[in-house]
Amino acid sequence: MEKKIAVLPGDGIGPEVVQSALKVLDQIADIFGHRFTYETGLIGGCAIDETGEPLPAETIELCKKSDAILLGAVGGPKWDTLPGDKRPEKGLLGLRKSLQLFANLRPVTAFSSLAEASTLKKEVIEGVDLMIVRELTGGIYFGEPRKRKEINGEETAIDTLVYSKSEIERIIRKGFELAELRSKKVTSVDKANVLESSRLWREVANEVAKDFPNIELEHMLVDNAAMQLIRSPKSFDVVVTENMFGDILSDEASMLTGSLGMLPSASLSADGPGLYEPIHGTAPDIAGKGLANPLATIASLSMMLKYEFGLEKEADAIQEAIDSVLLQGERTSDLAGGEKALSTDEMTEKVIVQLKEKAYV
Numbered sequence: 001m002e003k004k005i006a007v008l009p010g011d012g013i014g015p016e017v018v019q020s021a022l023k024v025l026d027q028i029a030d031i032f033g034h035r036f037t038y039e040t041g042l043i044g045g046c047a048i049d050e051t052g053e054p055l056p057a058e059t060i061e062l063c064k065k066s067d068a069i070l071l072g073a074v075g076g077p078k079w080d081t082l083p084g085d086k087r088p089e090k091g092l093l094g095l096r097k098s099l100q101l102f103a104n105l106r107p108v109t110a111f112s113s114l115a116e117a118s119t120l121k122k123e124v125i126e127g128v129d130l131m132i133v134r135e136l137t138g139g140i141y142f143g144e145p146r147k148r149k150e151i152n153g154e155e156t157a158i159d160t161l162v163y164s165k166s167e168i169e170r171i172i173r174k175g176f177e178l179a180e181l182r183s184k185k186v187t188s189v190d191k192a193n194v195l196e197s198s199r200l201w202r203e204v205a206n207e208v209a210k211d212f213p214n215i216e217l218e219h220m221l222v223d224n225a226a227m228q229l230i231r232s233p234k235s236f237d238v239v240v241t242e243n244m245f246g247d248i249l250s251d252e253a254s255m256l257t258g259s260l261g262m263l264p265s266a267s268l269s270a271d272g273p274g275l276y277e278p279i280h281g282t283a284p285d286i287a288g289k290g291l292a293n294p295l296a297t298i299a300s301l302s303m304m305l306k307y308e309f310g311l312e313k314e315a316d317a318i319q320e321a322i323d324s325v326l327l328q329g330e331r332t333s334d335l336a337g338g339e340k341a342l343s344t345d346e347m348t349e350k351v352i353v354q355l356k357e358k359a360y361v
């Protein structure tokens, strides 16, 4: 198979983990006889530095003409004082919107070998296997108006939370479709006791559920969901929720696996190329030190191979290599490796060695 991948490393640890992932992808290409070509684009802070814009038009063009997109992360202290519209994060939000990447899949799978790396009890996290399905192109991250305004003589900030019925319907449907292939349970998370948008969300979820009679639908308020994710994470299968709730709950859920550096994601549209990225940010505290855990980005590639190219065997090979490396006790410092912690490059090399060792046919 021959595929063209747009590579957007971004800022901070973004370029470090993306470089790792591409080494792994090269190995997959070698083993399975594929050809993946890469073209790099600018997004985020590095794009601002070079072009003055967080999302240059060429980057959008590059993504549109590619078969898939691999992204690191954007942002950092250097750009934190810029106005909202000019910030690096606006680049990523703009890309999600312009490619209509409305469905963000964030799988949370506990590795038994990492039970000790989590701050939670082993018996609570062992066997966790859930999927957060986060709406990615609506909600308070995009609603208008968003501005500063003087009200009653006082500086006031306004953000707006908007959802249309069709936006809700397509993401809820995605959640149900994924649940069909999993344990047949959907937890729809909202704040319907307070927010009008959540009341519409709940109505639509009930409507869509009628098309999936074999799937259990439960509604949960987001504050309770935050607690239940820690109390009994195994009670969840598919969690479908709006943009900001999903953003927050997925960082929380990452600790079920032991580290934020473990969670991959796929952002999908109805037709065009999908975007694959770790859920973490640019980690300015460790950027440039070779300490970043590359596994979330490497696992995002596995999602790309599966969801974008239908290469199940290749996707599984990456997952198995990650499993094996962790079983061998290899750890980056975020996974409590202490003195024995591996660097980003060393961890990448371990994954590659595992891929080479298995005889895939």
Ligand SMILES: NC(=O)C1=CN([C@@H]2O[C@H](COP(=O)(O)OP(=O)(O)OC[C@H]3O[C@@H](n4cnc5c(N)ncnc54)[C@H](O)[C@@H]3O)[C@@H](O)[C@H]2O)C=CC1
Residues within 6 Å of the ligand: 013, 017, 072, 073, 074, 075, 076, 077, 089, 092, 260, 261, 262, 277, 278, 279, 280, 281, 282, 283, 284, 285, 286, 291, 292, 293, 294, 296, 334
């Ligand atoms: N998708 C994206 O591009 C995202 C970008 N950001 C941006 O990243 C910047 C930093 O944000 P933070 O709130 O600090 O979140 P962050 O996710 O960058 O880091 C949070 C903590 O997790 C650690 N961490 C994250 N990824 C890691 C990895 N792969 N290996 C080891 N440790 C890792 C960091 O060292 C830090 O202690 C901000 O500018 C933010 O806007 C944040 C989240 C997502």
Ligand SMILES: CC(C)CC(=O)C(=O)O
Residues within 6 Å of the ligand: 075, 089, 092, 093, 247, 279, 280
């Ligand atoms: C725009 C991003 C910085 C938002 C975020 O934290 C995420 O997508 O996980």
Ligand SMILES: [Mg+2]
Residues within 6 Å of the ligand: 247, 248, 251, 279
């Ligand atoms: Mg986030």
